[in-house]
Amino acid sequence: MPELPEVEVVRRGLAAHIVGKKITAVRVNHPRAVRRHEEGPADLTARLLDNVVTGTGRRGKYLWLTLGSGDALVVHLGMSGQMLLGPVTKTEHLRVATLLDDGTAMSFVDQRTFGGWMLADLVTVDGTEVPVPVAHVARDPLDPLFDDAAVVKVLRRKHSEIKRQLLDQTVVSGIGNIYADESLWRAKVNGARIAESLTKPTLSAILGHAADVMRDALGQGGTSFDSLYVNVNGESGYFDRSLDAYGREGEPCKRCGAIMQRDKFMNRSSYYCPKCQPRPRR
DNA sequence: CCCCTCTCCTGATCGC
């Protein structure tokens, strides 16, 4: 399940291999993969053709390629999206196929079809150029211009569970269910606590842990559980071997030994230590 | 405005 570190791994792979290359062929196999491109598959195909990739960008879980035309090809991996370079052997979930002028195939493979491609204009927001569909997304904790104090200030006004806020991409981006649980475990805070009830140092610590855990994951090539996430070469990450909270229901807390629990909230699983991260009274 | 729930999708897995 691609969150910031996994998306960044993909961006780096693309930056290393396709910048400067021209797109010489495009085929959309599944219209749902380009549903967010309002002008339709034919328009996307036509505008990608003969375009040169000039650079790459990322904010949170959004990734994009800048093109010679001035457009950005915005890619969201959703739950199971992959950007693959090279021959695709399993074509079952091949949604968009392109060819570059050096003969490399660049493919978008996505089993659950939550992800997709779209073309968009770039716009400058707060001094940083991002594609229009990304303009509403907050800076992520690995952004050099991430403003910890400003995000803490926002969180201090939220009458809402802290985990919900960590998952809200307009508050802080890049964090998904896995890294939210890891950050909260490191900070010893239960995700059901109300954000505004937490102190500034605690909120700042949670954000700091989010940055740390995502940097750690990035160093190991991202997290993967079921091979749905792979980098541009089709290799899985290794960070799942060092998760402290996510998926550890019934196992001992690595800090205190208490048995880790799983709760349902927001229709999602939350893994936490009942001793280190006690649930708030209702 | 703020907050929350629902919905989209496919495949693995589970219980009967």
Add this chain to the structure above:
DNA sequence: TGCGATCAGGAGAGGG
């Protein structure tokens, strides 16, 4: 063996 139910969850639409 088969089949329906459940689960995984990012993010936007829409409701209260």
